Amino acid sequence: MSEAIAAELCAAIGAAHVTAGAQVAERYRRDIMGKYEAAPAFLVQPVSTGEVSAIVRIAARHGLPITVIGGQTGTVGGAVPADGGIALSLERMNRIEEIDTVSMAMTLEAGCILQLAQEAAEAQGAFLPLDLGSRGSATIGGTIGANAGGNRVLRWGMMREMVTGLEVVLADGTVVSSLTKAIKDNAGYNWKQLLIGSEGTLGIVTRAVLRLRPNPLTNQTALVAVSSFDKVIRLLRDLEVRLGGQLSSFELMWGDFYEAMTAAQLPARPRPMPTGHPFYVLVERLGGDPEGDFSQFERLLAAALEDGAIDDAVIAQSERERQALWAVREDMVRGIAAFRPFTVYDVSMALANMPRFVADARARVEGGFPGARMIFYGHAGDGNLHIIIHVGPDGQRHEQAVERLIYEAVRAVGGSIAAEHGIGQSRRQFIGMTRSDEELELMRRLKAALDPQSILNPGKVLPPA
Numbered sequence: 001m002s003e004a005i006a007a008e009l010c011a012a013i014g015a016a017h018v019t020a021g022a023q024v025a026e027r028y029r030r031d032i033m034g035k036y037e038a039a040p041a042f043l044v045q046p047v048s049t050g051e052v053s054a055i056v057r058i059a060a061r062h063g064l065p066i067t068v069i070g071g072q073t074g075t076v077g078g079a080v081p082a083d084g085g086i087a088l089s090l091e092r093m094n095r096i097e098e099i100d101t102v103s104m105a106m107t108l109e110a111g112c113i114l115q116l117a118q119e120a121a122e123a124q125g126a127f128l129p130l131d132l133g134s135r136g137s138a139t140i141g142g143t144i145g146a147n148a149g150g151n152r153v154l155r156w157g158m159m160r161e162m163v164t165g166l167e168v169v170l171a172d173g174t175v176v177s178s179l180t181k182a183i184k185d186n187a188g189y190n191w192k193q194l195l196i197g198s199e200g201t202l203g204i205v206t207r208a209v210l211r212l213r214p215n216p217l218t219n220q221t222a223l224v225a226v227s228s229f230d231k232v233i234r235l236l237r238d239l240e241v242r243l244g245g246q247l248s249s250f251e252l253m254w255g256d257f258y259e260a261m262t263a264a265q266l267p268a269r270p271r272p273m274p275t276g277h278p279f280y281v282l283v284e285r286l287g288g289d290p291e292g293d294f295s296q297f298e299r300l301l302a303a304a305l306e307d308g309a310i311d312d313a314v315i316a317q318s319e320r321e322r323q324a325l326w327a328v329r330e331d332m333v334r335g336i337a338a339f340r341p342f343t344v345y346d347v348s349m350a351l352a353n354m355p356r357f358v359a360d361a362r363a364r365v366e367g368g369f370p371g372a373r374m375i376f377y378g379h380a381g382d383g384n385l386h387i388i389i390h391v392g393p394d395g396q397r398h399e400q401a402v403e404r405l406i407y408e409a410v411r412a413v414g415g416s417i418a419a420e421h422g423i424g425q426s427r428r429q430f431i432g433m434t435r436s437d438e439e440l441e442l443m444r445r446l447k448a449a450l451d452p453q454s455i456l457n458p459g460k461v462l463p464p465a
């Protein structure tokens with residue numbers, strides 16, 4: 001049977017692009033967290049939408065699971081293929097087809113790496129605002145599949161706000177293509193928005209049109225120390241107004257996160273400011289006035305220091321210093337090594353509820369696991385918190401118990417267990433903690449309508465029956 005399927009796949013896309021079973025490299029079988037591993041029957045690497053459609057038709061005919069893999073940087077095991085299924089990589093579909101600086105739109109294939117898309121836009125004087133720590137490996141298809149957020153959501157929104165056109169292959173191999181550059185399109189149901197963030201379970205994105213913006217002319221980045229959460233919120237609102245809508249990033253770090261990250265980066269990278277403050281915020285403004293922006297930014301922070309709104313501030317004076325400030329937040333591999341084994345959370349809530357959530361989550365975890373270490377940080381401007389938790393050397397054994405404690409605290413403030421990283425497989429048994437039965441039933445109906453055989457990325461998103 002599997003030889004017959006292999007022959008069909010080879011006939012559809014060429015034998016050079018079909019890899020069988022044991023030959024499939026680890027990066028296509030494992031997730032970045034090292035938590036899930038699978039044994040797919042085939043890895044296929046098509047070069048066109050037509051080839052993707054042919055592969056899906058073969059999978060549908062044989063009832064074979066098919067999982068599309070992007071950069072495999074998702075943290076929830078969403079792109080790990082099914083045992084015995086097809087792993088589909090779009091890495092050969094990585095072309096940037098057009099950058100239209102009149103309509104401010106970029107048409108590209110789903111396998112393109114995010115950073116390459118950003119750089120290509122910049123080379124044409126345009127700007128693709130989506131930005132994540134994983135930019136060097138995450139793909140356009142993966143960021144659409146996951147509806148990625150990142151560092152600039154505050155100003156430009158998540159991936160769903162940047163997609164105007166989409167081409168997808170449905171579960172029966174049908175190609176639906178609407179590569180429009182128009183921002184407005186209220187002609188009927190917005191099926192694109194349904195596909196965005198569906199984690200490869202409703203369709204496979206093959207091409208997209210992304211909205212671009214004019215390239216900012218200036219950037220100012222600062223690390224700011226703040227003494228209370230109330231002051232953090234006041235600073236956020238103040239900067240939103242006073243920077244005329246140009247505040248682009250507002251990354252909040254609790255004092256213990258800052259301490260852990262900067263300690264791990266020593267001595268290679270000296271601390272930009274001392275430890276001991278309750279909160280640190282990485283603030284970035286992308287502006288348009290080379291003559292006035294920097295001095296206005298400096299004046300605003302000086303005034304905030306003067307009237308006690310903030311306790312300290314370091315403003316980057318060069319691109320090198322800017323990168324060093326961002327590294328405090330983004331150099332995670334080094335920063336959290338001391339927390340291994342750890343679990344990572346990505347939750348959201350109304351900003352006003354964040355302090356209550358943090359206190360409650362700490363109390364629940366420390367109550368259940370005395371000596372646990374937890375650090376909090378996140379895209380606070382969007383109500384998005386990340387948490388890293390170490391409960392001991394045998395932490396992996398307690399993972400589900402810790403998850404439940406955190407998600408109970410999220411439920412208590414009416415938040416979501418998945419702000420931007422999705423559900424994948426690691427969170428699917430918890431999705432009902434912040435989604436109602438009716439919502440889950442609606443999701444099941446949508447899935448059944450679009451993928452009646454459940455061949456697209458099975459075992460992800462929806463809870464086990």
Ligand SMILES: Cc1cc2nc3c(=O)[nH]c(=O)nc-3n(C[C@H](O)[C@H](O)[C@H](O)COP(=O)(O)OP(=O)(O)OC[C@H]3O[C@@H](n4cnc5c(N)ncnc54)[C@H](O)[C@@H]3O)c2cc1C
Pocket residue numbers: 032067068069070071072073074075078079090110131132133134137138139140141142143144145146147148149150151199200201203204205206332420421424457460
């Ligand atoms: C250091 C680090 C920092 C991160 N920072 C952020 C952040 O700030 N914000 C954020 O949102 N995420 C962040 N992430 C998570 C991750 O990078 C994003 O979810 C990203 O969108 C995944 O892209 P990918 O190409 O790696 O997709 P994968 O991990 O390969 O896939 C993710 C999901 O999308 C599906 N998928 C992949 N390609 C397609 C396609 N063509 N069509 C349909 N579905 C598809 C997969 O099946 C899977 O379910 C971070 C991860 C790391 C490791």
